[in-house]
Amino acid sequence: MSAKILDGRATAAAIKTELTTRVEALKARGVVPGLGTVLVGDDAPSQKYVAGKHRDCAQVGIASIQRELPATASQEEIEAVVRELNEDPACTGYIVQLPLPKGIDTNRVLELMDPAKDADGLHPVNLGRLVLNEPAPLPCTPNGIIALLRRHDVEIAGAEVVVVGRGVTVGRSLPLLLTRRSENATVTQCHTGTRDLAAQLRRADIVVAAAGVPHLIKPEDIKPGAALLDVGVSRDENGKIVGDVHPGAAEVAGWVAPNPGGVGPMTRAMLLANVVDAAERNAG
Numbered sequence: 581m582s583a584k585i586l587d588g589r590a591t592a593a594a595i596k597t598e599l600t601t602r603v604e605a606l607k608a609r610g611v612v613p614g615l616g617t618v619l620v621g622d623d624a625p626s627q628k629y630v631a632g633k634h635r636d637c638a639q640v641g642i643a644s645i646q647r648e649l650p651a652t653a654s655q656e657e658i659e660a661v662v663r664e665l666n667e668d669p670a671c672t673g674y675i676v677q678l679p680l681p682k683g684i685d686t687n688r689v690l691e692l693m694d695p696a697k698d699a700d701g702l703h704p705v706n707l708g709r710l711v712l713n714e715p716a717p718l719p720c721t722p723n724g725i726i727a728l729l730r731r732h733d734v735e736i737a738g739a740e741v742v743v744v745g746r747g748v749t750v751g752r753s754l755p756l757l758l759t760r761r762s763e764n765a766t767v768t769q770c771h772t773g774t775r776d777l778a779a780q781l782r783r784a785d786i787v788v789a790a791a792g793v794p795h796l797i798k799p800e801d802i803k804p805g806a807a808l809l810d811v812g813v814s815r816d817e818n819g820k821i822v823g824d825v826h827p828g829a830a831e832v833a834g835w836v837a838p839n840p841g842g843v844g845p846m847t848r849a850m851l852l853a854n855v856v857d858a859a860e861r862n863a864g
């Protein structure tokens with residue numbers, strides 16, 4: 581079997597076209613949505629991701645507000661930028677690019693954000709709203725995964741989903757989204773401490789791999805026909821992405837989200853969607 585592709589680039593492009601129309605409608609009412617980013621330090625992948633977010637903004641007509649701080653920035657200096665963006669009327673929503681440099685209290689920075697401007701859905705108030713099933717901006721990668729599956733008609737309702745990973749941007753919140761009544765999946769959360777990962781994977785209809793362990797998911801552990809979404813990002817000696825899923829797994833799976841080209845572009849599209857949602861909410 582050769583798997584069908586969950587093409588994140590094409591799907592994100594379609595979503596961006598839809599968002600462009602919504603942005604034009606906002607502008608016709610005198611509202612210009614603005615995305616702010618806070619980038620601290622010189623981590624090359626983070627610089628690339630932030631640059632990509634601003635390229636996307638230009639494509640759909642969202643204004644860009646970029647704040648950059650050196651790796652030596654203090655907690656207070658970062659918090660001052662967060663306070664400034666909280667007050668800036670041109671900034672509809674913003675993100676603090678993660679990870680922050682060692683020694684910075686990330687949770688304190690995130691908690692200082694205005695939850696109404698949290699374009700990443702990672703503020704504790706918004707994560708709490710997700711738990712309580714209240715409206716909130718949704719975390720971009722988990723929301724992007726669901727949009728990617730839906731737009732390719734992969735059945736989520738009733739599916740056995742194994743999520744591998746427990747990080748804050750994907751693993752922690754994805755099961756919350758997948759178990760909402762609107763999705764109705766049954767989720768098993770695994771991680772690097774799971775005793776028999778292979779046994780869990782073998783019965784999964786959908787596998788989301790976000791552990792950051794190169795080729796953790798082996799072809800022999802995949803149920804034939806399953807959907808495989810690789811979110812793991814490790815880098816080889818040339819800086820090339822190595823995912824969590826062994827390339828041979830595509831021979832067994834029914835659907836594969838490649839890495840790169842799968843979930844990453846969807847993360848960026850969902851970020852724009854959160855900004856446009858917030859601008860529409862603010863405009864009434």
Ligand SMILES: Nc1nc2c(c(=O)[nH]1)N[C@@H](CN(C=O)c1ccc(C(=O)N[C@@H](CCC(=O)O)C(=O)O)cc1)CN2
Pocket residue numbers: 625628629632675676677678679700720721749821839840841842843844845846847848
């Ligand atoms: N504040 C946040 N920080 C981080 C998040 C996040 O959602 N919010 N997620 C990741 C990084 N990330 C977004 O910030 C991100 C990762 C990957 C991509 C992407 O488009 N990747 C491309 C490949 C790019 C490459 O070649 O390196 C792809 O998969 O095709 C977008 C966003 C951690 N930090």
